[in-house]
Every structure is written in C-alpha cells, then in structure tokens.
Amino acid sequence: MVIQLVGSAVAVAALVGLVAWARLARPTPPLDAEGAVRLLAEEFPDDRVDAVWLAADSGGLIARSGDLALVLWRRGDGYVARSASWADVIAADVDEGRIKLRAIEGAPALAVGDGPWPPTEVAA
Amino acid sequence: MKPAFDPVQMAIPFFVIAIVLEVLLARFGKAKANYEPRDAATSLMMGLGNSIVGILTGGAVFAASLWVYEHRLFTIPMTAVWAWVVLFFAEDLTYYWFHRLSHERRFWWASHVNHHSSTHYNLTTALRQTWTGGVAGTWLLWLPLSFLGFPPAMVAIQKGVSLVYQFWIHTEAVRRMPAWFEAVFNTPSHHRVHHARNPRYLDANYAGILIIWDRLFGTFIPEDDAEPCRYGIVRNLPNFNLLTNVFHEWIGIGRDLARSRSPREVMGYLFGPPGWSPDGSRETSHTLKARWRAREERAAAELKGEIPALRQAQGEDLLQGRN
Numbered sequence: 001m002v003i004q005l006v007g008s009a010v011a012v013a014a015l016v017g018l019v020a021w022a023r024l025a026r027p028t029p030p031l032d033a034e035g036a037v038r039l040l041a042e043e044f045p046d047d048r049v050d051a052v053w054l055a056a057d058s059g060g061l062i063a064r065s066g067d068l069a070l071v072l073w074r075r076g077d078g079y080v081a082r083s084a085s086w087a088d089v090i091a092a093d094v095d096e097g098r099i100k101l102r103a104i105e106g107a108p109a110l111a112v113g114d115g116p117w118p119p120t121e122v123a124a
Numbered sequence: 125m126k127p128a129f130d131p132v133q134m135a136i137p138f139f140v141i142a143i144v145l146e147v148l149l150a151r152f153g154k155a156k157a158n159y160e161p162r163d164a165a166t167s168l169m170m171g172l173g174n175s176i177v178g179i180l181t182g183g184a185v186f187a188a189s190l191w192v193y194e195h196r197l198f199t200i201p202m203t204a205v206w207a208w209v210v211l212f213f214a215e216d217l218t219y220y221w222f223h224r225l226s227h228e229r230r231f232w233w234a235s236h237v238n239h240h241s242s243t244h245y246n247l248t249t250a251l252r253q254t255w256t257g258g259v260a261g262t263w264l265l266w267l268p269l270s271f272l273g274f275p276p277a278m279v280a281i282q283k284g285v286s287l288v289y290q291f292w293i294h295t296e297a298v299r300r301m302p303a304w305f306e307a308v309f310n311t312p313s314h315h316r317v318h319h320a321r322n323p324r325y326l327d328a329n330y331a332g333i334l335i336i337w338d339r340l341f342g343t344f345i346p347e348d349d350a351e352p353c354r355y356g357i358v359r360n361l362p363n364f365n366l367l368t369n370v371f372h373e374w375i376g377i378g379r380d381l382a383r384s385r386s387p388r389e390v391m392g393y394l395f396g397p398p399g400w401s402p403d404g405s406r407e408t409s410h411t412l413k414a415r416w417r418a419r420e421e422r423a424a425a426e427l428k429g430e431i432p433a434l435r436q437a438q439g440e441d442l443l444q445g446r447n
Contacts, residue, residue: 076364078160081360
C-alpha cells in the first residue's frame, strides 16, 4: 500500500510537471478599462458601478457601487470577486505599496503604487 | 461477497493516459483544454486524498451494506444478466438523487462542493473528489439496493462503473456527441452545463450515466453556444489551498451554527439550500436565477423598445484614480 501511495504521489507530481510545461493557462492580460467593465458586468451584473480604481499592477480592481465596494483580484489565470462595505475597504491601510483588504475573505492585497490611498476621485 | 474487482482501481492507468493525451493534444493545438498548474495539482491531490479516505472508511460502508443485505427482501443472483440491467437503471437513478441532494441541500453540498471549486473543466477536474463523503453519509442512499436484494459487491461494482463513465465527460475537447447519444447519455456538453456558474446553468444536469433522469424530473438544461460556460462555484475560492478547498463549506456551516438564534436557523443553515440565510440577504441558486430572468426580460423589453435602455457604462467613463 505504501508503494502504491508513493507511486501515486510520483504520478501526481509528473502530471503537474507536464501541465506546467504545456503552458495551457487561459490568457489573462493585465486589467484595463475595457477588461474591468467586462469583468464587473460578469461578476456583479445587478450593481451599478459609480467609479473604478485599478490596481497599479493591473492585477485587481475596486469599484464603488453606492455604499458597497466590489472587489476583483487575480488568482491563477482568473479572478475572484467579493463585495464588502465601502467604508471598510476605504479604511484599509497601505503597507509596502499594497492595500491589504482584511474585511474581505482571503484578504487580498492590491498594489497601490506611488499614488494616494484612497484615491480622491473614487472616495469622494 | 467482496467485489471481485474495482472498476475505479482498474481504470487509474487509463485516467493518467487520458490526462496526458488531453494535455498534449491541447499543447499542440489539436484539442481545446485549459490547465492551470496549481488548479490541476489541487484536483489531483483531491483524487489521491479521496482514495486514502476510501481505504479508511470503505470497510465500514461495505459492512453496513452487508448488514442490510442480510435483511434483504429478495435474493437477486449476481450472475443473471437481467439483474445487471435492472441494477444499471436503479443505481443510476440513485446517483441522480444523491447528486441532486448534494447540490440543493447545504449539509451535503459541503461535501460535494470540492468537486466544483475548480475554475477549469478538464480531465483532472473529474478526479477532484470529496474527502468528507463518509461524514456526509450520502452512501446511505445506496443501501436500499442491498435491502432489495442486490449483493453489496454488485452495487459497489456498478457504482465504480458509473464513476469511471463520468471521468471522460469532464472535458472541453469534445464539443458534441451524435444527437441520439446526447438525448440518452450524459455527455461532456451536458456536464459542462452542470459545472458552470452562469446563473442560467445553476442546479442542472445531475445525471450520472443517463441524462434521461434530468429530462424526466425537469432539471435538464442544454448547453447554449451563445453563452459559454464559466466554471467554478458562485463565490470562487480566494486561494489554491488544499485544506481550504476540502473544508471551507464545513467551516462556514460551523460559523453559521455558532451564531444561530433558533432551531429554525439551525435547520436552515444545515439543510436549507446553499446560500440560505434567515433574512434572505445571501444568494441562493434560486435568487440568482430569478435575477438573471429579470435581466433577460428587461433586455428583451429594451430590444422591443417597451422601456428605455439603461445607459451602459463604457471603459474610460468609469476609470478614476488609477496610478
């Protein structure tokens, strides 16, 4: 049984290696305005978007929808979507150029870059 | 009485070869398949873990089947062809209801959700099997077959055959099978719909081998080429952590039970549909589908000019505060 388990683990490792070599992940270009609008329409079709802030590395976004923050961030070759209170998201601290959104499951960290957080236009 | 052979164990080399083939064909542009290494690793580790858990719990489940069989109504011979034909249909019908229960009631969804958490649909997704099925107790649903008089070994073999059949339908490489086949059997197209998170496709196509049960019980939804399937669960997981994948819904149930204030809330959180909440503030498949239908009706009315079109926000209109 131990031999069978070791064999299975080796087979799993070999298959993962093959998958990595084959490079078959979905093409996931950095988020731009068009991509942001498309993703928001897919993930939050019933929420009206007032404004969108794109992460400095284009790996995520925060959109404002009234008192709600709609958050999308990259995971692998796709995006994870969550919503949270706008007040909680806007209160997040910046640490080493990233805002860590602890109010959201998974606590995503989005790149702020050199700009201010929260961005004045979105927060207004 | 013990199964003479295990179809799943026998099929493992075929599973590996089929995955290698799918990857190579996709790599050289001969078939459609997307793979993300961490996603595939999670799926394969789930399959391995399921086998280990099966070794630990399989004996108890089989012993329970034997005990029920000792109190059987009839004695059905394992060597009769008619018995295998009847069992084929009876087991597949059992699978349909097991699968439907596993999607429509949270306690059983907590065990089955693991199989749906991949945002990809490839042959490794088929191996993304639960570790907590024994705890969820869905194996009880197969006991009536032994009570009727089917030997437990016969039931175990047929369950294995069903599982092996369902491996090959987890692929985007096959677009459609011939019409007669699509009408009767579960196919990659039907099962893509089952794994989709688009609201229109939720809670559909629970079939194991035969799609006729979905057609009969009103849960069949055909794949619409105009709306490609987006795979995963309604709230996709925030990471690739294996243990998060296995236990996240059980942990969610635990948290909800801890803050329950009445027996009604306890029952709702345990046995209500996934997403149930006392105040209705969370999303269930039912509410997501209702909102999707409302959007569809509004879009149709806008097309006819019955109501003014909502302004569609476009790209740069919305972008603010980018660094």
